[in-house]
Amino acid sequence: MSRHSPLLTTTTFPYRLKPLCCLTAPSLLLALAIPLASADTMTQAVLFALEDHPTIQASIDERKGIKARVRDARGGYYPRLDFDGNYGRERSSNPSTRALEANAGHHNVYLDRQESRLSLTQLLFDGGRVSNRVDTRQAQLELADVRLEATKEGIILQAIEAYFDVLRRDEIVKTSQSHLRYQQDLVDKIKRKSAQGVARKIDARQVEGRLALARSEYDRTVGDLTDAQSSYERVIGRPPSGLEEATAIDQSLVPRDNATALRMAMVDSPIINSIQAEIDVAKNEYEETRANYWPTFELELSGTENYDLDGVPGRNHDAQARLNVRYNLYNGGSDRAKVLAALENMNRQKDLLLDSKRKLTEDIRLARTAYEVALKREASLREYAISAKEVREGYEAQYGIGQRSLLNLLDVEAEQYRAHIAHINAQYASYYAPYRILNSTGTLYEYFIRNEETQVAVSEPAVDNNNTQTTESIDLSDNTLSEEGFNSDKEESSN
Template identity: 35%
Template sequence: MAGDLADTIHKAIEHNPDVLVTQDDRRAIEQNVREAKAGYLPRVDVYAGIGGEKSDNTSTLAATGEQGYRGLHREESGITITQMLFDGFFTKNEVARQKATLQAASYRVLAAAEDVGLRATQTYLDVLRRQEQVELAKDNLAAHQRVYDQIRMRSERGVGRTADTDQAAGRLALAQANLEAQQGNLRDAQIAYLRVVGEMPQDLDMPALPVDVMPGDLQALVDEARQTHPTLASAVADIDATMAQHEQARANDFPRFDLELGATHNSNIDGVRGADEDLIAMVRMNYNIYRGGADLARKRSTAHRITEAKNIRDRAEDQVIEEASLSWNDFLTARTRLDLLRRHADAANATRTAYQKQFDIGQRTLLDLLDTENERFQSEINYIDGKYRLMYAYYRIAASKGQLLGSLGVMSPDGGPQN
C-alpha cells in the first residue's frame, strides 16, 4: 500500500529543481575528484616551433670568421614527461579534500530529496484528506436534504410552520455551501500535488505508516537524528574537507621533487647550422623560500575555515534537534487529540440519532435537529483533520531522522548515501 506513496515521492524527486541542483553539484565535484587524482599521474608535454633566428655569438664567429648576426631558419620540437615524486603532500590532501567535499555533496542530495519527499507526502495526504471531507460534505448535504423534504411535506399537509421550512431551506443552502468549500479545498490540494509531483493525483491509496522507524521517546529520536540526518552528516564531511585543505596549505613548507624525462630534435640553433638533439633524465627540486607571506596567510585562512565549518556543524545539529523535538511534540499532540476528536464525533453521531427519533415524536425542535446535524458534520471534519495530522506526524518523524525515503523503499537519487 505504501507503493503508491513511494511512487509519488519518486516522481517528485525526479523533476524537483532543488534536487536537480544538488545532483549537478555532486556530479561536478565527482570530476573534481578525478582532477585531483591526476596529480599522481605523469604529465606529458609536446612542443614544436618553426621560424627565423639571428644569432651573434662565439659559434657564429667560428663558423663565419667575422662578427655580426647570422640568420638561419630555426626548427625545434620535443617531448617532456614529468612525474611528481613529492609535492609536500599537496596532491594527497587535495584528493582527500575533494573526496570529503563529494561526500558532503552526496548528503546534500539526500537531504534535498528527504525534504521533497516530505512535501510530496504532505500533498499526498492532503488530497486523501480533502477527498474524505468532500464525501462527508455530500453526506451532510444529503442529510439536510432529507430534513428539508420532511419539513416541506409537513408544511404542505398543514401540520408544519412556514418558518420551519425557511429555516430548513437556509440550513440546506449552508450545507451546499459547505460542499462547495470542500470541493474547492480538494482542488487546491490537487493543484499543490501537481506542483510538487508534476502530475495530477489519480486513485491514491491509503499508505501504510512507517511505524518501524518510530523511536521509543524523544531522546531516542534526537540521538538517532544526530547519527543519521543527512544535513548533519554533510556538515561533518565539510569539516573533513576544510581540515584537508588546511593540511594542503602546508605543502609549500616542503621542497618539490619531480622526475623529468625529455627528448628534443632541433635544427639551426643559436646560429649553428644542423641538428641539435638532446635526451635528458633529471630529478629536479624546487623549493620556494619566500612568497611575501602568502603561505602563512593561506594557513591562517584555512584554520579559520575549519572553525567556520565546525560552527556550521553545530548550527546544523541545533536545527536537527529542534526539528526532531517539534516533530515528536506534534506526534504526541496529534495522537492525544485524535482520541478526543473521535469521542466527540461518536457523541455527536449518537446525539444526532437520538435527536432524530425525538424530533419524529415531537420532543425536539427543528432547530435542535439541525444544530446536532451541523455539530456531527463539524466533528467528523475535525476528526478527519486529526487523523491525517497524526499520519503526517509519523512521516515527519521519519524525515527528521533522514529516514523517510528508506522507510518507504525509495532509492536515494544519484546514487548518494542512503540512511
Template identity: 30%
Template sequence: MGSEMVTLNDAVREALATHPDVRVQSNELQARAQQIEQAKAGYKPRIDITAAGGWEWNDNAATRNAGYKDGRSLIRKEAGARLSQMLFDGYATDSEVARQQARYESVARRPEGVSQNVALDAIKAYLDVLRHRELLRLSEDNLQAHRRTESQIRLRYKAGIGSSVDLDQVSGRRSNAEASRLSDLVNLKDVETRYLRTVGMPAPAELQPVSGLERNLPMSLAEAMEIALAEHPTLRSAKADVKAALAQHEAARQNDYPKLDLELGSNWGDDQNGLKGTNKDLSALIRLRYNLYSGGRDRARKAQTAHLLNEAKEVRNQTYREVVESLRLAWSAYQATRSQLGSLIDYVRATTATRKAYEKQFNIGKRTLVDLLNIENELFEAKRSLVETRYDNLYAQYRILAGMGRLLGVLGAEMPQGPGRGDEELKSFGQYAAYDLKVEDFGPAIPRQQVTESAAPTTVKADITPGGEVVNRIQDWAAAWASGNVDNYFSFYSSAFKPAKGSRSAWRTARRRVIGRAHNIQVDIDDIEVSVQGDNATARFRQRYRAHNYRDVSNKVLRLRRENGRWMIVSESNR
C-alpha cells in the same frame, strides 16, 4: 500510473525517479567523484611534447663571427619532449585528495537527505489528497443532510405548520453547506496540484488507504534522537563538510615547504639562432623550488581557510539544532494527535447519537429547528476534526522516520542513479500542465450584478449595553487572533493581565511563537454568557479553535475591566 490503484510506495518511487532535486544531487555526486580523480593526478607524471617551425632572423655574436654583419635569416625547426614527476610538493596533493574525498563524502549524503525530503513531500501530498477527498465527501454528505432538512421544512411550511423564518434559516444553512463543499473542492484541487508537482504525475482516481507505522517507531524520543544524531544524512553531510574544510586548511600550508620534481627532457633543433645545422640535447634533473616571499598571500590564505573551517563547524552546529528541532516537533505532533484520536472518536460517536435523538425530538416538537441545525453542524465539524487528526497522526509518523534518517529504508525505496531524463522530462511533465481542472466542477457562476448586490453593506443596530459591548469586544478579540496579527491580539489585554502560569513576558513570547507558526486560523465563539458589575465583567463561552496544525474545543472564562472606555482582558482560563 493511469487509472490503476496507486499505493503510497508507488507514489514515493515515482517522485524519487523523476524529481529534479534528486537528479541534481545525483549529478553533483558524480561530478565530485571526478574531482577526486583530478586531485590524484598530482601523484602521476606529466608528459609534454612541443614542435615548431618557421622563419627566424638573428643578429648575434655567432652570426657576426660567421661573417653575417647584417644578421642572418633561416627556416627554424625544433621539437622537444619533457617528463615531470612530482617527488615532494609540501603535502599539497595529499591535502587536496583528502579535501576532495571529504567533499565527495559530504555530497554522497545529500542525495539521501534530498531523497528523504522528496519522499516526505510525496507522502504529504499523497495523504493530503486522501484527506481532502474524505473532507469533500463529508461536505457533500453535510449538503445532502441540509437539503433533506430544507425539503422537510418546506413541506411543513406548505402544510401550514412551519414558519417562513424556519424556512429562511434552513435555506441559509443549506447555502452555507454548498459554499463549504466548494471550498473543500478548491482545497482538493490545490493538493492534487501539489501532488502533480511532487510526484510528477496526476493523482489517480484510486489511492490505496494508508495504515500506521507504529511498529517502526522507537519507544521514546530519547531513542529516536540517538538514531537521528548518528544516522541523519544531512547532519552526516555537514560533518563531512568540516572534514573538507580541515583538509583545505592543511593544504594552505603547502608553500611552507620546498617543492621537488624529477624532470627528464629531450630537444631537437635545426637552423636555430642564426647557425646552420642540427642541435640535440638530453637532460635528467632534480629541480628544487622554494618560494621565500609572496607578499603575504600565503599567510592570508591560511587565515582564510581557518575562517572557512570555523564556518563549516557552525553550519554543522546549526544543522544539529535543526535536526533536533525537526524530530522534537514531529514527536510532539505524533503524541498529541494520538492522544486526541480516542477522544475525537468518542466525540463523533456521541454527537451521532445526539443528532439521531434531536431529529426524533424535532419531529414530535420537543426540539427547535435551531437545535437540529446546530447538532448537524456540530456532527459535521466533529467528523472533520477526526479526519484531520487521523491524517495528521499518520503524517507525524512519517516525519519521525524522516527525522531519524530512516524513511527510505522503512519504505524500501532506493535512490535513483544516473543523469535523469533531461529535456525529455519537460515533454513528459508538460502533458499534465492543464490536467483535470474543469470550470464545471465549481458549479454555475453567479452574475456579477448579483454578487455586487449581495455584498452591499447592510445597517445593523449595535448593542450598546455594557453586556453587548463586552460581547462585541470578545468577537473583535477572536477576529484579531484569527487574523494572525499578534500585536493587534495583544492590544486586547490589560497591562495588569496575569497569565495562569509563568510570567507575562514568557506568556507573550509563547503566544507570539504559537500564533506566528499557525496558518488558516479560525476562532469561533458560541454560547456566550456575560455578567457585568460596574467596570468589571466576566464572560463565559465555548471556544472552537482550528488551524492547519492543531484544533481544540474548550470552555473559556475571560475576566475584563473597563480601562479608558475600553474593555480589557485581565485574566483568562479554561473551565
C-alpha cells in the same frame, strides 16, 4: 473509510508492493512500471518520487561532477608528458651571423626556424598538496552522498505528506457532500411542509440560507482537493490515481522514546553526517593550504630537436635529466592568510555541528510531542464526532415531535459537520506524525527502501499500552435525515 478513495479510484489494486530489497531486479522494474491506472500505494508513490524528482536528479548530477573532480585531483600523482613545437621565419643579427664571411657586410640572416621539445615530469614532493587535494575532493564526494541521502529523506517526507493530504481532502469532500445532501433534503422537507401550511416560509428561507452555506463549503473543499492533487503531482511526478486508504505505520519501527531517537539520529541523520563531512572537507583544505610552506621537487626528463636557430643553419639536439626545485621564500603573507582562513572555516564547521545537534534534539522532541498529542486529539475528537452525530439524530427525532426548533436542528447539524472534519484532520495528523520522527532520525529512507521486514501496515490502529491502534471511522455517506450509522472499517495511524 472505503478501501480506495471513490473520487480517485479508477481500478482496484489486488496486491501490495513488497519492500524493495525483497524484489528481484525484474520484479523491481515491474513494480516501478505499474501503470497509474491501478491503485497507488504509498510505497509506490514514494518510489515514483525517488525515481523522477528533479531535485534528486540534480543531487545525482552534482555527485557525478564531484566524482570527476576526484579523478582530476588524482592526476597529480601521475607523470606529466608535454610536447612543445613551433615553426616560423626568423631574421637574425648577432655576433655569430656577422662573423660569417659569406655575410660580410650584411647584418641580417633569414632562416626557417624549427623547434620541438618533449618533456616528462614526475612530482616527487610538494608538501602534501596533491594528497590533501585528493582527500578534499574525496570528502566532498562523501558530502555529496550525504546530501543526496538528505534530499531523498526530504522528498520521501514530502511524498508522504502529499499522499495523506489528497486522501484527507478527499474525505473532507465526501463529508461536505454528505452535509450538502442533508441540507438539501431538509430544504425539500421544509418546502413541502410550507406548501402544506405546516411550516412557516421563514423556516424555508432559513434552511435555504444554510444550504447556500453548505454549497459554498462544498465548493471550497473541492478546490482544496484540486490543490492537493496538484501538489501531489508536483512531488510524485504524476497525478494521483486510486490511492489506497491511509494506514498506520508499524509502531515497532518508531523509536520508543526521545533518547532512542536521538541515539539513532547521531548515527543516521543526514544533517549530522553532512556537517561531519563538511568538517572533513575543511580539515583537508587546511592541510592543503599548509603545503605552501614546503618546497616542490620534480624530476624532469626532456629532449629537444631544433633547426636553424638564431641565424645559424643546422640541427641542434640535446637531452636532459634534472631535478627541479621550487621554493617560495616570500609571498606577501598570502600563504599564512590562507592557512588561517582554512583553520577558521574548520572551527566554524565544528560550531555548526554543535548547533545542528541542538536543533536535531529539538526536532526530535517536537516530532515526538506532535506524535503523542495527535494520538490523544484523534481519540478525543473521535468521541466528539460520535457524540455530535448521536446528538443530531436525537434532535431529528425531537424535532419531529415538536420538542426542538428548526434552528436547533440546523445548529446541531453544523456542529456534527465541524466535529467530523476536525476528526478527519486529527486522524491524518496521527498518520503523518510518526514519519516525522523517522525523518528526524534519518531512517525514513531505510524504512521504505532498505528494511526487509518493513511493509505498509494494514492492521487496525489506535494506541494502547501495547503499542496497538484501533480507529473507528465515522460514516456520513447517507444523505437522509434519519440514521447515519458508524462503522469501524477504517484504520487510524498512530501519529
